[in-house]
Amino acid sequence: MELSCRTEYALLALLELAGHYPQQEPLQIKQIAAQQQIPERYLEQLLATLRRGGFVQSQRGAKGGYLLIQEPWKITLFDVVNCLEGTEHQKKEPLVETVESAVVEEIWQDVCGSVREVLKRYTLQDLSDKRDSRRQMNIMYYI
Amino acid sequence: MELSCRTEYALLALLELAGHYPQQEPLQIKQIAAQQQIPERYLEQLLATLRRGGFVQSQRGAKGGYLLIQEPWKITLFDVVNCLEGTEHQKKEPLVETVESAVVEEIWQDVCGSVREVLKRYTLQDLSDKRDSRRQMNIMYYI
DNA sequence: AGTATACCCCTATTCCCCACTGGGGTTTGC
């Protein structure tokens, strides 16, 4: 498990979509990328992953784009991380396989469980709220 | 923060040393490496890090080797991880620096704090005990 | 004193994965 750049990007994209929820018109990759400053072609792949994960729906062709199809307050951070960091492109066999390492493995599970707990506590909605308040704070700084 | 191969190796080496605690004679890299199946030259570097971290003491020259200089029940997993994954060879600036990403940053701190909590709960002694009981279980399986 | 042993330090080399790019296809609205 890791919180890498892909997850960061995906969260930003989801936040952008959540800002328009519920949507009538789909949002395009190009717009999301520009708004959140994410490389376009890279974001394309991440959105494909999010689509397969059931978070967004795509609409092809002209005037197409992406729609958020889950309620922002029901999407936890854990869901997103799990979708992006799990399977599909993950081949790394992290640790050596010895009898002794099984001990560390057990504790590693404990750690992972704890992380999952924390991540499950935050929803996309929470993030969206925090972003807004943070922005106000930034404005206050500048005044 | 990550639990990578270096940490795994270091923990195995410390466990090996803890198995002989308190030591009269130092343990040599070659022996630890053979016992725990760790590349010798790599382990050498990790032990140097552990030495600088104050976990072990080295004795140079013939009949030299390493001595554990902290009590196994006082060394927490957090201490070890912190020693190996922190500073000294860590240049990665993980995430992009935008206003929005600060939000994720905050939650990331929350996650890290939680992980630290868990890691602080385990000492080298705990690991050593677990390993022993695990071995007994393995024997039971084979009978 | 000399020699073998074993740590010490610094520097390649190898390998792999993440972040990112590119090309060519297919679907859809106008």
Place this chain on the structure above:
DNA sequence: GCAAACCCCAGTGGGGAATAGGGGTATACT
């Protein structure tokens, strides 16, 4: 029909982790 926009798959490159190597230094033992 044509342009907009998603889709899929295959590549590139930069960096870091794991590892190997060379040459140095300290120490025990004879």
